[in-house]
Amino acid sequence: xxxxxxxxxxxxxxxxxxxxxxxxxxxxxxxxxxxxxxxxxxxxxxxxxxxxxxxxxxxxxxxxxxxxxxxxxxxxxxxxxxxxxxxxxxxxxxxxxxxx
Amino acid sequence: xxxxxxxxxxxxxxxxxxxxxxxxxxxxxxxxxxxxxxxxxxxxxxxxxxxxxxxxxxxxxxxxxxxxxxxxxxxxxxxxxxxxxxxxxxxxxxxxxxxxxxxxxxxxxxxxxxxxxxxxxxxxxxxxxxxxxxxxxxxxxxxxxxxxxxxxxxxxxxxxxxxxxxxxxxxxxxxxxxxxxxxxxxxxxxxxxxxxxxxxxxxxxxxxxxxxxxxxxxxxxxxxxxxxxxxxxxxxxxxxxxxxxxxxxxxxxxxxxxxxxxxxxxxxxxxxxxxxxxxxxxxxxxxxxxxxxxxxxxxxxxxxxxxxxxxxxxxxxxxxxxxxxxxxxxxxxxxxxxxxxxxxxxxxxxxxxxxxxxxxxxxxxxxxxxxxxxxxxxxxxxxxxxxxxxxxxxxxxxxx
Numbered sequence: 001x002x003x004x005x006x007x008x009x010x011x012x013x014x015x016x017x018x019x020x021x022x023x024x025x026x027x028x029x030x031x032x033x034x035x036x037x038x039x040x041x042x043x044x045x046x047x048x049x050x051x052x053x054x055x056x057x058x059x060x061x062x063x064x065x066x067x068x069x070x071x072x073x074x075x076x077x078x079x080x081x082x083x084x085x086x087x088x089x090x091x092x093x094x095x096x097x098x099x100x
Numbered sequence: 101x102x103x104x105x106x107x108x109x110x111x112x113x114x115x116x117x118x119x120x121x122x123x124x125x126x127x128x129x130x131x132x133x134x135x136x137x138x139x140x141x142x143x144x145x146x147x148x149x150x151x152x153x154x155x156x157x158x159x160x161x162x163x164x165x166x167x168x169x170x171x172x173x174x175x176x177x178x179x180x181x182x183x184x185x186x187x188x189x190x191x192x193x194x195x196x197x198x199x200x201x202x203x204x205x206x207x208x209x210x211x212x213x214x215x216x217x218x219x220x221x222x223x224x225x226x227x228x229x230x231x232x233x234x235x236x237x238x239x240x241x242x243x244x245x246x247x248x249x250x251x252x253x254x255x256x257x258x259x260x261x262x263x264x265x266x267x268x269x270x271x272x273x274x275x276x277x278x279x280x281x282x283x284x285x286x287x288x289x290x291x292x293x294x295x296x297x298x299x300x301x302x303x304x305x306x307x308x309x310x311x312x313x314x315x316x317x318x319x320x321x322x323x324x325x326x327x328x329x330x331x332x333x334x335x336x337x338x339x340x341x342x343x344x345x346x347x348x349x350x351x352x353x354x355x356x357x358x359x360x361x362x363x364x365x366x367x368x369x370x371x372x373x374x375x376x377x378x379x380x381x382x383x384x385x386x387x388x389x390x391x392x393x394x395x396x397x398x399x400x401x402x403x404x405x406x407x408x409x410x411x412x413x414x415x416x417x418x419x420x421x422x423x424x425x426x427x428x429x430x431x432x433x434x435x436x437x438x439x440x441x442x443x444x445x446x447x448x449x450x451x452x453x454x455x456x457x458x459x460x461x462x463x464x465x466x467x468x469x470x471x472x473x474x475x476x477x478x479x480x481x482x483x484x485x486x487x488x489x490x491x492x493x494x495x496x497x498x499x500x
Contacts, residue, residue, distance in 0.1 A: 081330075
C-alpha cells in the first residue's frame with residue numbers, strides 16, 4: 001500500500017484487499033497521515049479484489065474524520081466488487097465515486 | 101418429451117453455483133418442475149431429461165416422476181446438446197425438445213439470468229391453476245406464500261411474489277418487480293427492487309438490492325455487470341448453512357482435547373475447595389430447535405466447573421460436543437425461564453441455532469447475563485450461521 005500526500009489530499013493506492021484481515025493496520029496507517037493539513041482522501045481502488053463489511057466500516061470511520069475537516073472522501077476507479085458493496089450498503093451515496 | 105438442462109456456464113454462476121440451473125427456483129418451484137407440470141397438463145406422460153451438469157442432483161429431484169404423475173428417464177451426458185440435435189435414438193416422440201432455461205409458457209429469447217429474462221418472468225407469472233396453492237394474493241399484484249409474516253412497517257409495492265416462511269425485519273421496502281423465494285430472511289431496513297432473491301438467502305440489515313439476482317452469497321447485478329460471490333456473512337449468506345465441526349470430525353477433536361485437558365478436573369476440584377463452590381454445576385437447558393427436531397428431546401443436560409475462570413469452566417461441555425448435544429460454535433444454552441423471556445420473533449431465533457461451546461456473544465464479551473446485547477448477537481448468529489463465520493468465531497475466541 002502506498003500513501004502519498006499531494007497538497008491537502010491523501011492518496012492511497014496499491015491496496016489489494018480491505019477486509020477484517022488488514023482493516024486495523026490500514027486504519028492505523030491512514031490515521032497517522034491524517035494531519036490537520038490533510039482535508040481530502042482518495043482511495044484508488046483499481047486493484048482491490050477483496051473487500052468486506054469490516055473494510056467498509058474502516059472507510060466510514062476514516063470518512064468521519066475527513067468530514068470533520070469538511071473534506072471529501074473519494075473512491076477512484078473502484079473494481080466491480082467494491083462497486084457492488086458500495087451499492088448494496090448505500091455507501092455510494094456517502095463516498096464520492098470517480099471512474100477515469 | 102425431451103428436456104435439456106442448461107450448463108453453468110454459460111448460465112451465470114449466481115444461478116448455478118449451488119445446484120444445476122434447471123433447479124433454480126422461481127415463483128416457488130424449480131424451473132424443471134414448472135416444465136413437468138406445464139407439459140403434463142398438456143398430456144405428456146414421459147420425459148427424457150438430459151443433464152450434463154450435476155445429473156445426480158437432477159436425478160435426486162425428479163425421482164421417478166411419480167410426484168407429477170409422469171415417468172422420467174434421466175440421461176447424464178458429458179455436454180449439453182443443442183435443441184437441433186437428432187434425438188431419435190432416445191425417443192420416437194414428436195414433441196419438440198425444450199431447454200429448461202425459462203418458464204415453459206414464456207415466449208422469449210432472453211438469456212437465462214439476464215435482466216430481460218427476469219422482466220419476462222415477471223410479465224408471465226404462473227396462471228391461477230399453475231401457481232403454488234399456498235400463494236395468496238393479499239392485495240392486487242402482491243402474492244404471499246404460506247407462513248410468511250411481516251412487521252407492520254413493511255412496504256410492499258406490487259408486483260411482488262413472496263414465497264413461504266419468508267421473514268422480513270422491520271422497515272423493509274419490497275418492490276416493485278420483486279420475487280423472493282421460500283425461507284429467505286431479510287434483516288430490518290432492507291430495500292429490494294427489480295430483483296430475484298433465492299430460497300434461504302440471508303440479506304443483512306439496511307442493504308439495498310436493486311436490479312439483481314441474489315442467491316445465498318452470490319450476486320448477479322445487471323447495473324454493474326457482476327456475477328460474483330460476496331464472502332461476508334454479515335451481508336449475504338445461506339440461512340441454512342451447517343455450522344462447522346458438527347460432524348464426526350468435530351466430535352473426535354473434542355474427545356482428543358477432552359482427554360488431553362483432563363488434568364483440569366483436578367484443578368477444578370482444588371479450586372472448589374478454595375472457593376467452597378461445588379466441583380461441578382449440573383444444568384438443564386431447553387433443547388434448541390435443530391436438536392429437538394433430530395432427537396425429539398425437550399431438554400439438554402450440561403455442566404460447568406463454577407470455580408474455574410473464563411472458558412475453562414466450560415470444560416465439561418466438551419463431553420456435550422462428543423455426545424452430539426453441543427457444537428463447537430453455536431449459541432449459549434438457555435434454561436426454561438430464560439427461554440420463556442424471549443419476546444419477539446427475532447429474540448426467539450436464539451433457539452434456531454444449536455448450542456455451542458463458543459458463541460458470537462462470547463466474541464463480543466456479552467455472554468452470561470442474558471442482556472439485550474447477548475440476545476441480539478445470539479439471534480443474529482442464528483440468522484447468519486455459516487462455516488466461515490463459525491471458523492472466525494472459533495479462532496477469535498480461542499486466540500483472543
